[in-house]
Structures are given as structure tokens and as C-alpha cells.
Amino acid sequence: MTIRDVEHTPPPSLEGVGMGLSSPLYWFYEMTHVALNPSRALAHATHAFFKSPSNPVSSTTFGKSISAACELFERATRRYSQPEWDIENTVVDGRLAPVSVESVWERPFCRLLHFDRQVAITHKPDPRVLVIAPLSGHYATLLRGTVEALLPDHDVYITDWIDARMVPISEGRFDLDDYIDYIIGMLRLLGSDTHVLAVCQPGVPALCAISVMEANEEAHVPESLMLMGSPIDTRISPTQVNQVAMKRGLDWFRRNVITKVPFPNPGFMRDVYPGFLQLNGFMSMNLDRHLEAHSKLFQHLVEGDGDSATAHRKFYDEYLAVMDLTAEFYLQTVDTVFVRHLLPKGEFVHRGIRVDPGKVRRVALMTIEGEQDDITGLGQTQAAQTLCSNIPDEKRLHYVQPGVGHYGVFNGSRFRNEILPRMAAFIRAND
Structure with missing residues (x-):
């Protein structure tokens, strides 16, 4: 999947996003990340174990499948930071x-x-x-x-x-x-x-x-x-x-998508439109396409198609890295x-x-x-x-x-x- 694949993607409809609960939603989002940290660490360690050349199982379909599943879990639960420019x-x-x-x-x-x-x-x-x-x-x-x-x-x-x-x-x-x-x-x-x-x-x-x-x-x-x-x-x-903005009006956006930054972020208590809500809207509009792309990543990892897997990682490292707006x-x-x-x-x-x-x-x-x-x-x-x-x-x-x-x-x-x-x-x- 490339960014060009979402070139004609409609913007998020924002139907139901936040549901009037945007403020506690950000706190729940942060707590979920913290709660998943042990699972992510275990998945990372398991991925490394089944990926290691010194492990005889790593070259088998079973080993590759376990390694691929762990990588997908880790990537799906990761918080993506700002990508590097990588222009040397x-x-x-x-x-x-x-x-x-x-x-x-x-x-x-x-x-x-x-x-x-x-x-x-x-x-x-x-x-x-x-x-x-x-x-x-x-x-x-x-x-x-x-x-x-x-x-x-x-x-x-x-x-x-x-x-x-x-x-x-x-x-x-x-x-x-x-x-x-x-x-x-x-x-x-x-x-x-x-x-x-x-x-x-x-x-x-x-x-x-x-x-x-x-x-x-x-x-x-x-x-x-x-x-x-x-x-x-x-x-x-x-x-x-344009149509969503005109239909909803400013008060709807203020009630449904604005929240405060939770602790322990440096911007604690700042009112923001959080990046994860924006991403949720964009992903939900083409959920089938994103699920298919991750299914293909699993296949590429099992089959050893490194180039296709790298292209997937590069796209989603950029696409899933989002920021909050004031x-x-x-x-x-x-x-x-x-x-x-x-x-x-x-x-x-x-x-x-x-x-x-x-x-x-x-x-x-x-x-x-x-x-x-x-x-x-x-x-x-x-x-x-x-x-x-x-x-x-x-x-x-x-x-x-x-x-x-x-x-x-x-x-x-x-x-x-x-x-x-x-x-x-x-x-x-x-x-």
C-alpha cells in the first residue's frame, strides 16, 4: 500500500467520533497504551526469538508465522513518533x-x-x-x-x-x-x-x-x-x-472532538483536537483497505518478501504518525x-x-x-x-x-x- 492508494480517500465523516465523550476518551487511550506495554514487550521478545538465525525454527513456516504475528501486534499497538527526514x-x-x-x-x-x-x-x-x-x-x-x-x-x-x-x-x-x-x-x-x-x-x-x-x-x-x-x-x-463542517457547525466540533491532554504529557491540560481521533476517522473510512494491507504484510513476512514488507512499513510509519492540534x-x-x-x-x-x-x-x-x-x-x-x-x-x-x-x-x-x-x-x- 502506498500513500497514492489513499489519494482519493474521502476525509473522515466524524459521525460519532468522540460521541460527546472526547475528554475521558483521551485518558482511556493513554491508559490502554500503558496497559499494553507488557504485551508489546513480550511480542517484541518473541519476534526476536523466532527471527534469530540461531533458532532452527526461524526458517520454518511455523517460526515465520509466529514472528510475523508478533510484529503485526507490536506495530498495531505502537505509538508512532515523528518520522525522520532521511534526506542525506x-x-x-x-x-x-x-x-x-x-x-x-x-x-x-x-x-x-x-x-x-x-x-x-x-x-x-x-x-x-x-x-x-x-x-x-x-x-x-x-x-x-x-x-x-x-x-x-x-x-x-x-x-x-x-x-x-x-x-x-x-x-x-x-x-x-x-x-x-x-x-x-x-x-x-x-x-x-x-x-x-x-x-x-x-x-x-x-x-x-x-x-x-x-x-x-x-x-x-x-x-x-x-x-x-x-x-x-x-x-x-x-x-x-466542507459539507460536514456546514452540517455540524462549530458547537458540535467543540463538544465532540476537543479534549484535554492527559498526564504525563508535557502539554498536560491543554485543549486539543487529538491526533488519534483524526486517525480514527481516516482509518474507518477505508478500514477494509487497511485490513487487507496488513494481511498482505503478514503474507510478505512469512514468504520472505522483504521489499514489499519494507514498503508497507515505510508507508504506515508515516501515515500512523499523527499530532494533536490546539x-x-x-x-x-x-x-x-x-x-x-x-x-x-x-x-x-x-x-x-x-x-x-x-x-x-x-x-x-x-x-x-x-x-x-x-x-x-x-x-x-x-x-x-x-x-x-x-x-x-x-x-x-x-x-x-x-x-x-x-x-x-x-x-x-x-x-x-x-x-x-x-x-x-x-x-x-x-x-
Whole structure:
């Protein structure tokens, strides 16, 4: 199973998720993990025993079956941590260039990472690209393929959002206004010769941040803004995400999916939308597909098909690693973007001041959509072109990629072969 297999997966319906018991549910979830620790340790030891080459049973079908069953149990009950980037090098000017990942800016809820390429001194500086990763449940490593594709010809930075359950409550709140302030702070750090790539959810705060900077006539506005599958105006081609938000309303989400982080997590007592509830929704929508994938993993392990087993592990290590979102950020996003549509209606307010995308004049704008995107409907991202009415025509570009869903807009072969070359040309034209 690959991430592409869930490319057209509908978002969670949230029917019954939480059931009005979201607060104690998080505590039960934590206690279950603790209660399973002895069983997981036993499964791990049994797996190692039947996997060991020194055990004559390890080469038999019986031994392989026991080992495979123990691995599946351990993986099914594991809490998945943030994956590593695992980007050690790239190719620049036809030569292998080592890559190191370093943090260049930090706040309680986000780090700004730089993929530093060790290139020759004579190498001409490449365009600087700030990738704003989604804050929607998965870690920024979900964009590993996007970053890898950009690295040969761009100087890449990316937002690394922090799991809210790991942030002490003493660090204060984090809402959509703070998100916008974070983006503005990053742009001031990187300077005006920067190109912004906002993937999905951050399209709204990225556009708002640049609109605020333009309204204030700041010198550090970026050269360009590229929006990929972003829900700028969710009234256009509404998807299941939009319909659920409109049907339920904000109070339902507050009652059913918001809970407090339990002890002993660093964010103890912080109000969050927990990652395990998000994952439950996504998994339940395609439960048969996930069960089939794990059944195949068992077969691969017994048959000794290491490549297929490795591919499965790699996918699920990423897919099952989820993070909590602060309640104020999640609820404000649902309300302003999916329920009240404040930005396209000209009513979005940041720190008490109305945000006007019409103020954007100096920043080039590219909007990218997937023809089969069932998370961000066709036309929702293009709406930014209408809102930014004062950008010169020569600094605009809209592109719809045929044959891809939401994930295919920013990853996969279509992205690398068809979307990325257009993005690179757009960046060069406005650098």
C-alpha cells in the first residue's frame, strides 16, 4: 500500500467520533497504551526469538508465522513518533551534494528547518523556497517527496509544526492569528528574495500573512506565492470536508472532538483536537483497505518478501504518525474557512484589522489544483486569483493537473514530471 492508494480517500465523516465523550476518551487511550506495554514487550521478545538465525525454527513456516504475528501486534499497538527526514544528499549540477537539516528559527509551536546543501563555492545561489507544511494532523515529513524534488534546484526551508501535546500550557495559546504571525516572522527572517509554497491547509494563513505585509508596505514580502490544493473559498465545488463542517457547525466540533491532554504529557491540560481521533476517522473510512494491507504484510513476512514488507512499513510509519492540534487553532480554522468563509467574503480579521488580499501587488501568484481532488474542490484554490485583484496579469498563473487527486498535487510522478517544472519556471521568472 502506498500513500497514492489513499489519494482519493474521502476525509473522515466524524459521525460519532468522540460521541460527546472526547475528554475521558483521551485518558482511556493513554491508559490502554500503558496497559499494553507488557504485551508489546513480550511480542517484541518473541519476534526476536523466532527471527534469530540461531533458532532452527526461524526458517520454518511455523517460526515465520509466529514472528510475523508478533510484529503485526507490536506495530498495531505502537505509538508512532515523528518520522525522520532521511534526506542525506541530493544532486546539484550533476554532482552528489550532502544535505544537513538544521533549525534556523524556533517558536513554541513551530521550527523553521533549512535543508543545507553542501555545494561548490562556484555554484550560483538557487532561489530560496519556503515550504509551509499543513498543520492538519500529520507531520511535515509527509512532504518529504516534495522537498526531495525541490532540492536539486532550490534552497529549501520548511515549517516543522510541533505536536500540541508536547507544548506545556505555560507557553500559551496558538490560534490562526498566531499562525499568520509565525509566517510573517519567517518571511522577515528569510528576506524578500523568497518564494512561498503553501500546501493545502496553510493556503489561507499564507495569503493572509502576505496581504497583511502588503497592507503595511513591508519590505520583506516574498517574490511569489504558490498555493497547492488550498481551501481559499470552500463554497466552490464543496467536498465532504466542507459539507460536514456546514452540517455540524462549530458547537458540535467543540463538544465532540476537543479534549484535554492527559498526564504525563508535557502539554498536560491543554485543549486539543487529538491526533488519534483524526486517525480514527481516516482509518474507518477505508478500514477494509487497511485490513487487507496488513494481511498482505503478514503474507510478505512469512514468504520472505522483504521489499514489499519494507514498503508497507515505510508507508504506515508515516501515515500512523499523527499530532494533536490546539483546540483554538482547529476550531477557528473550521469556523472561518469552512463554515463562515470569511476570507472570500472580505470579512477575515487578523488582530482586529480586516485582511484585504486586494492589497497584494508585488507578489506573483501561482495556483495549482488537482483535477480529481476530493478534499479541496476544483476552483477553491483558483479563487485566490480573483481575491488578489491587483496583481499584474504577467505575474499570475493557474494550473490544473489532470488525473491526480489531493496528494498527487504535491507528490508522486505527476508532481515531479508535470507540476514541478511549471513551478520552477514560475519561480525563475519571478526571482
